[in-house]
Amino acid sequence: MSVTIGSNRALSTPGGVGEARPRRRRASALPFLWPVLAFSVLFFVYPLAKNVQVSLQDFTLASLYTGDAPxxxxxxxxxIFGDPVFRTAVGNTIVFTLFSIVFQLTIGLALAVFFVRTFPLNALLRSLLLVPWLLPLVVSGTVFRWMLDTNNGIINHILLGLHVVDTPVPWLTDYDTAMVGxxxxxxxxxxxxxxxxLYGGLQSISPDLYEASAMDGAGKLRQFWxxxxxxxxxxxxVVTTLGLIYTLKIFDVIWVLTKGGPANATQNLTTYGYQLSFGGLSEFGQGAAVGNVLILVCLGLSLVYLRTLRAEGEVR
Structure with a gap:
């Protein structure tokens, strides 16, 4: 009897087997965490720290050969804050982001409401509408560059054929129309x-709510509102926050279509930072500074996104 009591006391003691098991579980989980930690440090933490370091140095093309970057x-x-091109890039980024989000959200919601109904070829049409999202951005930008070409583009061909315009519109080569293109x-x-x-969100709404409101005399517009x-x-x-982050950092489309031109009409922060570093200026320090500014903005939006998820109970 005394042996059994002693064993129970040993199990309940702070240094006993009861606390050793959780420690062993935590120790056994460490090997699975090392690959994730190594990947994060190698591809996220180190590049970010290096970018911050370069932004604090006078790092030019000569520094690559001499290693001297004071x-x-x-x-x-x-x-960069004193550069007029930076202020233009900030303004263009805001305009580009706001108009993109408003139209993407509005058109996307309208299509989601349309496809939530059941009709023939619903699934096929939804699948076809996913094509723009599945294509690489470089491919999409190249296709639109051909379509918006001043002399041979199909957009101008259609507009001229319908007599909407009298002369071809220089979509990507004119200062006033480049941003539109x-x-x-x-x-x-x-x-x-x-x-x-949004289509997934609409499917989670109970049809009973619409049936009850219809019995009370609510029309389609009132039901929607x-x-x-x-x-x-x-x-x-969530969609708006993710869209803001995605649109702020977009580079491929603008670079393929206009490279930030003409006369900085479509220059945004990503193309501006790229041109400073690799566009012939070789001002790597200033390019890194622009990148850090963009990272801070995206980080702020990411925090808003996580806060939104937590408020909705999706992140515990």
């Missing part, structure tokens, strides 16, 4: 993503 503190940030391409690419996410939109609020917040 630290200059925050001068690179002062230089780039927006058309980006909106076309982003609509399927919004449609798919008082049932659909409030029930879709969590999904709309």
């Amino acid at each position: 630290y200059i503190g925050l001068r690179n940030y002062g230089r 780039v927006l058309l391409c980006n909106i076309w690419i982003g609509v399927p993503f919004n449609m798919v996410i 008082y049932i659909t939109l409030p029930m879709l609020r969590p999904v709309l917040l």
Whole structure:
């Protein structure tokens, strides 16, 4: 009897087997974490730290050969903030992002509401609408560059044939129309993503709500305003936040279509940072500073996204 009591006491003691088991479980989980930690450090933490370091140095093309890149503190940030092209890039980024999000969200929601009904070829049409989202951005940008070509583009051919315009529109070569051309391409690419996410959100709304409101005399517009939109609020917040992050950092489409031109009409932060570093200026320090500014903005939006998920109970 005394042996049994002693064994029970040993199990309940702080240093006994009861606490040793959780420690062994944690130790056995460590080997599975090392690959993730190594990947994160190698491909995320180190490049980010290196980018911050370069942004604090006078790092030019000569530094690649000599290895001499003196630290200059925050001068690179002062230089880009004082550059008129940076202010133009910020303004273009805001315009490009806001118009893209508004039209992508509006068109995506309209298509989601349309496809939530049951009709023949519903699944086929939804599948075809996913094509813009599945194509590589470089391919989409190249196709739109051909379509928007001033002399041979199909867009101008259609507009001239319908007598909407009298002369070909220089979509990508004129200062006043270049942003419109780039927006058309980006909106076309982003609509399927919004449609798919919002379509899933619409399917989670109970049909009983619409039936009950219809019995009370509510029409389609009232149902959409008082049932659909409030029930879709969590999904709309997530889609909008993800869309903002995606659109802020977009580079491929603009670079393929206009390379930020003409006369910086479509220059955004990503193309501006790329041109500073690799576009012939070789101002790697200033390019890194622009990248860090963009990272901070995207990080802020990511925190908003996580906060939104936590508020909806999806992140515990």
